[in-house]
Amino acid sequence: MYEFTFLTPDRGAGFVKRLEAEGLSVGVARDPMAEEATTISIPDDISDELADRIEGWYEEETQAAEAELFRDGRAEAAISAGVWVTLADGQSSFAPIEPSIMSRMLSVLSSDEVGEFVDRVARAVEHPDDTPACARRED
Numbered sequence: 001m002y003e004f005t006f007l008t009p010d011r012g013a014g015f016v017k018r019l020e021a022e023g024l025s026v027g028v029a030r031d032p033m034a035e036e037a038t039t040i041s042i043p044d045d046i047s048d049e050l051a052d053r054i055e056g057w058y059e060e061e062t063q064a065a066e067a068e069l070f071r072d073g074r075a076e077a078a079i080s081a082g083v084w085v086t087l088a089d090g091q092s093s094f095a096p097i098e099p100s101i102m103s104r105m106l107s108v109l110s111s112d113e114v115g116e117f118v119d120r121v122a123r124a125v126e127h128p129d130d131t132p133a134c135a136r137r138e139d
Contacts, residue, residue, distance in 0.1 A: 002051070004040045004058050005084065005094070008065040011038035015061045022050065037094060039084075055111070083118045088126050 006012035011028070019026045019042055027041040042054070081102035086092045095118075097105075105114055129136075 002042050002044050002046075002054070003084065006038045006040065006061070006065075008062075010065075012040050012061060015057060016040060018057050019054065022054075083114060085118055085122050087122060 004012065004015065006015070011030075016026055016028060019040070024042045024046070027039075029039050029041070030037070046054075081099040082094050082096040083102075084092050085095050109117075
């Protein structure tokens, strides 16, 4: 399942319309831990071409929302960035990250690569392993 998080007042309504126009089953849920966050989910059994288009739409939507907040002078209070961390028991938690740091990370890594990194850190925290690096096997 692909998930996209919106921290905007419209909660990603335009993004949802685009996804539905593609005939996708779209889930929309407010985060119980962070009321301002809305998570939009779609199945992950889509073509790479469609996934790339959707990533582009998501970027467009978030950049437009950010530009509007700057234009209205509300950017400092409203803009936040972060990653969702999913734990082994299925719980999720939003880890806030300074927007400038997140922007730098995403300038060199894809969102999938950032997600993979976060997943590995979460696994390592939940399942500590003091095996020396030279003796470890890749998952």
